Amino acid sequence: MRHRGSAVLIKDHEVALVKRIKDGCTYYVFPGGGIESSETPEEATIREAYEELGVRISIIDDFGRAYFNGIQYFYLAEIRDGVFGTGKGLEYTDKSRGVYEPIWVNISRLASLDVRPKEMAKKIHRLFN
Template sequence: MRDRGSVVIIENEKVALIERQKNDEHYFVFPGGGIKNDETPDQAAIREAFEELGVTVKIDRFIDDFFFSGRQYFFLADILNGQFGRGQGEEMTQSDPEKGTYHPVWAEISELTHLDVRPRQIAERVYSLGRG
């Protein structure tokens, strides 16, 4: 079990996601990853956004947390700079059939309820944020 920090980035009625293909599964997750010993959850989310998306972000606010194989923290964030899709983290640059593929994408918020976005409860929360 490992605690994780993740970002939720919303721009132009779209949300940044990582499209995953692993074994026979096709699904989406919010950019994020494990919290290192010297990091807070928001610091991990910022680092992971850079590694996975290639962007520097600023945390706007905490959205939610829950327990699933460790504590999962989600933060609403804004892009400050960088080029979306240019992440250089290990999972983005190295091929490992056992880990599957990682591909950064923008998804319409209106489609979140139709896609297999994990975790579902955060996807539903973002869907509500995008409509309000």
């Protein structure tokens, strides 16, 4: 069981997601990853956003929790600098993990996609659509 920190980045009625293709399955996740032993959930979210997306973010607010193989912490955040899509984390160099593609998705499309966890996608759709 490993806890995770994830960023909820919203811009121009779109949300940042990572399109995953693994073992023939396509789904979408929020940018984020495992919390290291020396990190807070917020620190992990900031680090993971840089590794996965290539952007530096500022946390705005706590957005909620989800429970799946540990606690997943979600934070509403904004991009401070960097270039979206230029992440250089391990997920981009270790091809055994499948495909990772940072994308912006219109919030109105969230209900039609396999976004994990679904409860966070529904919350975003409800609040921002």
